[in-house]
Amino acid sequence: MKAAGKGPALLRLNNLKRVMTQLRATRITSRQDLALALELSKNTVSLIVDDLLEQGLINELGPVSVAAAGRPKIEITLRAEKLKSAGIMVERNAIHWRVCDYFSQVIAEQTWNTNTADPALLLPELVEVCQTLHAAHPELLGIAVGFPGIIDPQRGWVHFSAHLGWQDVDVLTPLKNATALPLRIMHNVKAAALLSVQQLDLNKSQSHFYLRIGEGVGGALVEQGEVLVGSSWTAGEIGHMQVQPQGMRCSCGRLGCLETLVSKPAVQQQLGQRKSGLRWQNAASEPQIVNEVMTSTGQHLGSALSPLMQLVNPASIIIDGPWNSHPAFVQAVQQTAQASTLAFTFTHTQLHFLPQRIDPANGLALAVVEQYERAIA
Numbered sequence: 001m002k003a004a005g006k007g008p009a010l011l012r013l014n015n016l017k018r019v020m021t022q023l024r025a026t027r028i029t030s031r032q033d034l035a036l037a038l039e040l041s042k043n044t045v046s047l048i049v050d051d052l053l054e055q056g057l058i059n060e061l062g063p064v065s066v067a068a069a070g071r072p073k074i075e076i077t078l079r080a081e082k083l084k085s086a087g088i089m090v091e092r093n094a095i096h097w098r099v100c101d102y103f104s105q106v107i108a109e110q111t112w113n114t115n116t117a118d119p120a121l122l123l124p125e126l127v128e129v130c131q132t133l134h135a136a137h138p139e140l141l142g143i144a145v146g147f148p149g150i151i152d153p154q155r156g157w158v159h160f161s162a163h164l165g166w167q168d169v170d171v172l173t174p175l176k177n178a179t180a181l182p183l184r185i186m187h188n189v190k191a192a193a194l195l196s197v198q199q200l201d202l203n204k205s206q207s208h209f210y211l212r213i214g215e216g217v218g219g220a221l222v223e224q225g226e227v228l229v230g231s232s233w234t235a236g237e238i239g240h241m242q243v244q245p246q247g248m249r250c251s252c253g254r255l256g257c258l259e260t261l262v263s264k265p266a267v268q269q270q271l272g273q274r275k276s277g278l279r280w281q282n283a284a285s286e287p288q289i290v291n292e293v294m295t296s297t298g299q300h301l302g303s304a305l306s307p308l309m310q311l312v313n314p315a316s317i318i319i320d321g322p323w324n325s326h327p328a329f330v331q332a333v334q335q336t337a338q339a340s341t342l343a344f345t346f347t348h349t350q351l352h353f354l355p356q357r358i359d360p361a362n363g364l365a366l367a368v369v370e371q372y373e374r375a376i377a
């Protein structure tokens with residue numbers, strides 16, 4: 001333990017952080033099980049748990065019968081509703097927020113359409129949302145605000161956002177001036193990536209790549225439980241990998257990015273074109289067309305996964321997209337990725353196709369919790 005050399009106070013804080021993280025992961029446990037899992041003495045754990053009890057952050061659920069003689073185990077759980085966090089997701093023409101408890105369960109949420117193209121109009125609106133959320137939920141540990149684009153989480157700047165039409169906007173300063181809560185400015189997809197690793201209960205000591213298909217295509221590498229940002233904040237931007245040099249124009253201005261082939265609007269356009277062609281030629285039936293488009297979409301994605309597997313070699317790739325329910329898509333991704341990747345690498349990379357979409361606002365709220373736990377130690 002790193003903190004050991006720095007004195008007992010730091011050590012105690014580090015132990016508290018580990019206890020909180022463990023309580024969040026297991027939800028229901030006991031002093032004995034905590035001590036065992038964290039390799040701490042029962043005495044150390046009891047001191048921390050008693051302190052949390054006193055603060056009203058823990059519920060004792062009662063004794064469980066143990067076969068062996070000895071002190072009965074008392075089950076304990078965090079009072080997750082006492083430690084809330086909020087995530088506000090900004091998208092083109094919309095704001096969506098969620099307030100979650102410590103276990104990432106949604107307590108409240110709201111979505112509305114608004115003009116997000118002008119920072120001078122949007123920032124005061126965000127200030128108001130933060131203040132309203134804080135007033136309604138005094139237990140908030142913090143708020144994370146997420147954006148699409150090139151986001152510097154350290155400075156809290158949106159350097160560039162094609163979706164919003166923003167360039168070099170300082171988001172953190174106006175929000176910081178208006179609320180006393182800890183704040184975090186992030187990329188929406190990077191926040192969603194954190195939640196995907198938690199939901200799938202993946203090994204946090206390994207690295208995992210999250211790939212999100214929506215209006216655009218984004219990605220993020222989570223390593224040791226943290227999102228890799230990169231030296232100019234664009235690590236993981238797989239959507240702008242050029243896969244067809246003579247292809248269609250992308251939102252970034254270049255030609256043939258992966259996004260122009262597999263994003264929601266791109267695939268919907270292909271489906272629309274093919275289906276309207278149905279009336280002219282009696283070539284293929286509608287299910288056949290869907291199947292063909294899903295197959296080619298899967299092939300494009302699968303070939304883009306190969307360099308990712310080779311260069312980054314993550315333990316798993318998590319695909320969160322609207323096409324996951326189509327077996328033709330899933331199969332094409334797997335087969336194409338397998339065909340274009342070293343066999344050894346491919347067999348050691350888990351591919352997860354999420355059955356349910358992740359809400360980035362939930363991921364943002366989780367990012368607040370993780371920051372809070374890091375700040376304890």
Ligand SMILES: [Zn+2]
Pocket residue numbers: 239240241250251252253254257259
């Ligand atoms: Zn692009």
